[in-house]
Amino acid sequence: MKVIWIWLESKWDNINEPKNLIYLKLLCLLQGSFYFLGLLRMNEIITFLENNLLFCPSKEFIGIECLGCGLQRSFILLIKGEFLNSIIMYPALIPMLIMIGYLVSHIYFDFKNGASILKYFYFLNIILIVANYFIKQLSYI
Amino acid sequence: MENKQQLPNATLVLIFGIVSIVTCFCYGIIGLIFGIVALVISKQSIKLYNENPELYYGYENLKAGRICAIVGISLSSLYLLFILAYIIFVGALIPWTEIINQ
Known part of the structure; x- marks a missing residue:
């Protein structure tokens, strides 16, 4: 990651080529990463994940769902590409992934208002998790 | 003082x-452990910062992390209760x- 960033910065310093070309190169890099994802055998990964779900102890022994129930199922749906179903299953998954990615990039690059943005993401996640939990519990009654 | 240090343990x-x-x-126990550890570390770091605030940067990270830890502790302890x-x-x-009689 850092190597790529240093390479990009060196590119930015001596700009002999127009900006559009750099954006094109970035797009090619993105597409190459998607191609790499295609090389991974996603079907096998998905079936492996579906067969090896971690069980929830509170659902297993007590009988009530916990705050994180649905996270793995929704992640599998996200990998499959069913965004809407994964949002319905567990709406806090995508903001959570964004938050973790932002946290890692904030530690690397030290954004200016990174801490406060992370705080707001955190509150958003908590509101989504708790609201989703209570709505789910009400739907069982 | 030009050479500022990053606050230890802020990130x-x-x-x-x-x-x-x-x-x-998972019963709120793991979240409680993480939150309490974060609070204890942050208390030490705040003490260090208040002794000489010019030396360090990265105090905002510490403040945000502390708030997150407090909210996480309260939520997971409520769930545990x-x-x-x-x-x-x-x-x-x-x-x-x-x-028992069976």
Whole structure:
């Protein structure tokens, strides 16, 4: 990651080529990463994940769902590409992934208002998790 | 003083505070552990910062991590209390005498 960033910065310093070309190169890099994802055998990964779900102890022994129930199922749906179903299953998954990615990039690059943005993401996640939990519990009654 | 240092453990507190919500699910115990560790570390770091505030930067990370840790602790402890109350009340309803007499 850092190597790529240093390479990009060196590119930015001596700009002999127009900006559009750099954006094109970035797009090619993105597409190459998607191609790499295609090389991974996603079907096998998905079936492996579906067969090896971690069980929830509170659902297993007590009988009530916990705050994180649905996270793995929704992640599998996200990998499959069913965004809407994964949002319905567990709406806090995508903001959570964004938050973790932002946290890692904030530690690397030290954004200016990174801490406060992370705080707001955190509150958003908590509101989504708790609201989703209570709505789910009400739907069982 | 030109050479500013980064506050020690500021990013660690931020990470632990955020992880405390992500892992607050299994009975709330893991989230409680992470949150309490983050709070303890942040208390030391705040003391260090207040002695000479010009030396360090990265105080905002520490503040955000502390708030995250407090919220995570409160949420996971509430969930833990809820589970404990559920076990106590439902456990009282189970006919223990019949089970023992069998």
